[in-house]
Amino acid sequence: MPDSTTPPTLPDASMLRPGAGPLPLVVAGRPTTAGQIVEVPSPASPNGGRSAVHADARIVANAAAAAESACKTCAALSRRARAQILRGAAGYLGEHADDLAVSLTLEVGKSLRDSRGEVQRCIATLEAAADAVAELGGREIPVDAVPVGAGRLAFTVWEPVGVVAAITGFNFPLLLAVHKIAAAVGAGCPVLLKPSERTPFTSVVLADAVVSNGWPAEAISVLNGGPDVAVALCEDPLVRLVSFTGSSAIGAKIAERAGRHLKRVVLELGSNAATIVEPDADLELAARTCATGGMAATGQSCISVQRVLAQSSIAADLAQRIGAEVAALPTGDPLDPETVVGTLVAPTELRRVADLVQDATAHGAEVVTGGVVDGELRPTVLLGVREPARLCHEEAFGPVVAVMPYDDLDEAIALANSTPYGLMTGVFTASIDTALRVARGVESGGVHINDSSNFRADNMPYGGVKASGLGKEGPASAMREMSVEKVITVRLPA
Ligand code: NAD
Numbered sequence: 001m002p003d004s005t006t007p008p009t010l011p012d013a014s015m016l017r018p019g020a021g022p023l024p025l026v027v028a029g030r031p032t033t034a035g036q037i038v039e040v041p042s043p044a045s046p047n048g049g050r051s052a053v054h055a056d057a058r059i060v061a062n063a064a065a066a067a068e069s070a071c072k073t074c075a076a077l078s079r080r081a082r083a084q085i086l087r088g089a090a091g092y093l094g095e096h097a098d099d100l101a102v103s104l105t106l107e108v109g110k111s112l113r114d115s116r117g118e119v120q121r122c123i124a125t126l127e128a129a130a131d132a133v134a135e136l137g138g139r140e141i142p143v144d145a146v147p148v149g150a151g152r153l154a155f156t157v158w159e160p161v162g163v164v165a166a167i168t169g170f171n172f173p174l175l176l177a178v179h180k181i182a183a184a185v186g187a188g189c190p191v192l193l194k195p196s197e198r199t200p201f202t203s204v205v206l207a208d209a210v211v212s213n214g215w216p217a218e219a220i221s222v223l224n225g226g227p228d229v230a231v232a233l234c235e236d237p238l239v240r241l242v243s244f245t246g247s248s249a250i251g252a253k254i255a256e257r258a259g260r261h262l263k264r265v266v267l268e269l270g271s272n273a274a275t276i277v278e279p280d281a282d283l284e285l286a287a288r289t290c291a292t293g294g295m296a297a298t299g300q301s302c303i304s305v306q307r308v309l310a311q312s313s314i315a316a317d318l319a320q321r322i323g324a325e326v327a328a329l330p331t332g333d334p335l336d337p338e339t340v341v342g343t344l345v346a347p348t349e350l351r352r353v354a355d356l357v358q359d360a361t362a363h364g365a366e367v368v369t370g371g372v373v374d375g376e377l378r379p380t381v382l383l384g385v386r387e388p389a390r391l392c393h394e395e396a397f398g399p400v401v402a403v404m405p406y407d408d409l410d411e412a413i414a415l416a417n418s419t420p421y422g423l424m425t426g427v428f429t430a431s432i433d434t435a436l437r438v439a440r441g442v443e444s445g446g447v448h449i450n451d452s453s454n455f456r457a458d459n460m461p462y463g464g465v466k467a468s469g470l471g472k473e474g475p476a477s478a479m480r481e482m483s484v485e486k487v488i489t490v491r492l493p494a
Helices: 057-069 071-076 079-095 097-108 112-133 173-187 202-211 227-235 248-260 283-299 312-327 347-362 409-416 432-441 475-481
Strands: 025-027 030-032 036-040 050-054 152-160 163-167 191-194 220-222 239-245 264-268 274-277 307-311 366-373 376-383 400-406 424-428 446-449 483-491
Touching: 025 057, 057 071, 057 163, 057 191, 057 220, 057 227, 071 152, 079 097, 079 112, 079 173, 079 202, 097 112, 097 173, 097 202, 112 173, 112 283, 112 475, 163 173, 163 227, 173 191, 173 202, 173 239, 173 475, 191 227, 202 220, 227 239, 227 248, 239 248, 239 475, 248 264, 264 475, 274 283, 274 409, 283 312, 283 376, 283 400, 283 424, 307 312, 307 409, 312 366, 312 376, 312 400, 347 366, 347 376, 347 400, 400 409, 409 432, 424 432, 432 446, 475 483
Parallel strands: 163 191, 163 239, 191 220, 239 264, 274 307, 274 424, 307 400, 376 400, 424 446
Antiparallel strands: 025 030, 025 220, 036 050, 152 483, 366 376
16 A cells, blocks of 8 residues: 555645655655656757656556545546546646646657647546536437337446546657556546556646646546556556557557456557648648648657658658748757757667668758758758658657658558558548548548647547557547446336
8 A cells, every 4th residue: 555654745746856855656635755767858858857767567466456445436426526536637737737748848849839738638538528528428229119019118328437547648648648547547446557668757736737636636646657566557457558658569468468357458659650742732832831730849740741642743842841831940059948859868869860861861862951960960852762662661759751742642552551561641622622632531539630640639538549459539439438337227117
């Protein structure tokens, strides 16, 4: 059980500053520093490193037992009460927005500007979740449409699935956690959050944000740690659903582990997103949007514009325009408020992405802007990227836009579909027929017409197909994933 000698107050934004001491775990709504302390360097500043306590299998079991004991209390909270908790949590994040944004930049390396945007999206997501709670209702089933249902009334109710394990990746440490915690609170499910060990800090305040607004303390734990903690969550018999955001390779392992115990899984995984640009498109809009969509979060976004599929007659012109837009983006110190493109989460990631760029040029691609200069990766636009270059089919997850020419729309759609992934796709065109041909032809979880793959409104259904995942997020969809539809039938009086 939680260490009774630890401070009674939950970690808040003041504990996110460098020098504040090791970040505690939250176990059943109580902070604890009992556990291994791990140093976490900051990619944004040599003085920005912090340390965090890691959980272990015993702590996971304690947190899961407390969560299970809170299931009935959570399920009994009215929709109005759950919506109020979510609105209160949105207000809480708003009050601490500046501290949260700095903490995000310190842990991920993306620009402060991007981190501020992430905090605002978290607030909007919590508000959207509060609205969606009221819509989480059942339906009448017309059972008398079949002979055996004559003389019966039937309807469904949506009940909480039970304890949810939320396992997240590093790139949006607060937003990925907010999507899962907001849905769990909205659906009435106790939740155990395991953030990425690379970025364990900012999301810890979510425990305080919901508990201080009325969510039962036992119904939330934040269990920092590595793969062993994720595995313990997948194996715990009390966990009913695992909601995972991360790479496709690890998502497959999570699904396998959870599947052995017949748990539900929701998987939000990797991508290699394509945006198709036709010759009749507004090229200025397409270039600007592809540049910002490729460089947002320093390219560490699952729907980052990685491949721009441009019709051959405009490919060189478009690549130059995107290159000019990218070259004009202020790049450098992530903590400088003017910076747009910060750095990546770790030096190993910079090397990995630089290797992908060098592999593409070795296969004939031309560097339009950036590239690897003196061994250092710059925000990069490439033209003429072709198979077998790895950028054509692997996820780059860095500040690289690869322009790939095509001849006709069938080829563009085939190229868009030619990776293992299928998350989001963009298409720029003035023709509604072309736009709808793309929308119907691509294998992905969504298509954005006259926008890039990188568009996301946090209240829309969001999720991928193929290796990009299973199930949907977005508050209304995620609450359904975390609920069980139960049918109730009534034999009517004769
Ligand atoms: P990752 O898969 O390396 O890690 C994700 C989580 O899994 C972390 O919490 C980590 O501790 C845990 N983990 C790592 N190895 C494990 C193992 N062997 N067993 C169990 N758990 C393990 O992902 P990442 O590098 O943190 O995040 C980047 C990836 O996430 C990219 O592929 C990106 O596209 C994807 N992503 C997808 C979405 C989406 O909504 N589809 C959103 C954001 C990020």
